[in-house]
Amino acid sequence: MNIAILGYGKMGKVIEEIAEERGHEIVLKVDEDIENYQLDKAEIDVAIDFSVPDAAFKNISSCFKNKIPVVCGTTGWLDKYEKAKKICEEEGTAFIYASNFSLGVNVFFELNKKLADMMKGLPEYSVEIEEIHHVQKLDAPSGTAISLAQQIIEKYPDKKGWQLDHADKDEIVIHAKRIKDVPGIHTVTYESEIDSIEIIHSAKSRKGFALGAVVAAEFLQDKKGIFTMKDVLSSLFK
Numbered sequence: 001m002n003i004a005i006l007g008y009g010k011m012g013k014v015i016e017e018i019a020e021e022r023g024h025e026i027v028l029k030v031d032e033d034i035e036n037y038q039l040d041k042a043e044i045d046v047a048i049d050f051s052v053p054d055a056a057f058k059n060i061s062s063c064f065k066n067k068i069p070v071v072c073g074t075t076g077w078l079d080k081y082e083k084a085k086k087i088c089e090e091e092g093t094a095f096i097y098a099s100n101f102s103l104g105v106n107v108f109f110e111l112n113k114k115l116a117d118m119m120k121g122l123p124e125y126s127v128e129i130e131e132i133h134h135v136q137k138l139d140a141p142s143g144t145a146i147s148l149a150q151q152i153i154e155k156y157p158d159k160k161g162w163q164l165d166h167a168d169k170d171e172i173v174i175h176a177k178r179i180k181d182v183p184g185i186h187t188v189t190y191e192s193e194i195d196s197i198e199i200i201h202s203a204k205s206r207k208g209f210a211l212g213a214v215v216a217a218e219f220l221q222d223k224k225g226i227f228t229m230k231d232v233l234s235s236l237f238k
């Protein structure tokens with residue numbers, strides 16, 4: 001497959017390594033200082049965007065307008081997600097966004113939903129989320145922490161939303177910490193006066209995120225429409 005990498009930073013470089021190991025060719029690398037590049041459908045099978053919150057929507061829309069499918073892992077731009085989906089559908093191409101492409105986190109998401117389903121009937125437990133990432137991260141809370149919060153909110157009828165650091169009773173609090181070199185740790189904690197229950201996912205490197213993104217790109221080839229990591233994983237395990 002011929003891949004365009006949009007955002008050649010920490011993730012872009014690991015994606016290049018893993019894509020090449022899996023036999024793909026990187027035909028275009030776009031970073032902040034690269035202008036006047038061509039998004040040519042004849043040369044690019046799929047684009048993978050791990051850039052910055054301010055650039056993601058523009059990058060993705062340009063690909064769709066050139067009929068190029070997109071895998072997007074950039075977080076912090078989701079206010080424009082519905083708009084991006086609409087452009088993708090109008091242009092008849094394909095799109096996957098995931099706040100976290102790692103297989104382990106996607107298993108963790110399923111565990112989170114199951115646990116929330118059990119805990120929602122136990123009002124003596126409060127619930128909160130903590131995420132820890134490296135100090136260069138631009139957005140807070142992480143996209144993954146927001147996904148975890150949304151999954152819990154879907155199970156709890158009395159929870160209306162989430163807040164960073166301080167939350168009302170009908171919201172879930174997310175704590176975001178920044179510590180040098182941490183690739184990503186997410187913890188969901190339920191706490192009562194008697195005990196606490198915690199589930200934790202801790203990434204040891206960026207490899208899991210990059211592998212998931214490349215596998216998602218392979219899945220997207222020759223498809224049209226909007227997909228999620230759940231679709232990718234179901235196709236692998238069927």
Ligand SMILES: NC(=O)C1=CN([C@@H]2O[C@H](COP(=O)(O)OP(=O)(O)OC[C@H]3O[C@@H](n4cnc5c(N)ncnc54)[C@H](O)[C@@H]3O)[C@@H](O)[C@H]2O)C=CC1
Nearest residue numbers: 007008009010011031032051055073074075099100101209
């Ligand atoms: N969904 C997932 O599994 C994961 C998502 N991420 C997200 O991916 C994004 C990138 O993460 P990192 O690589 O750690 O950040 P990074 O800061 O190392 O890399 C971002 C790169 O994008 C470049 N850039 C800036 N403007 C651009 C533009 N207009 N077009 C193309 N590139 C541009 C920057 O120069 C930089 O090299 C973040 O939003 C992060 O939250 C990170 C890891 C996993």
Ligand SMILES: O=C(O)C1=N[C@H](C(=O)O)C[C@H](O)C1
Nearest residue numbers: 075099100137142143144184
């Ligand atoms: O910026 C990062 O590094 C990461 N960002 C994603 C997020 O915001 O959830 C995924 C992962 O945790 C690493």
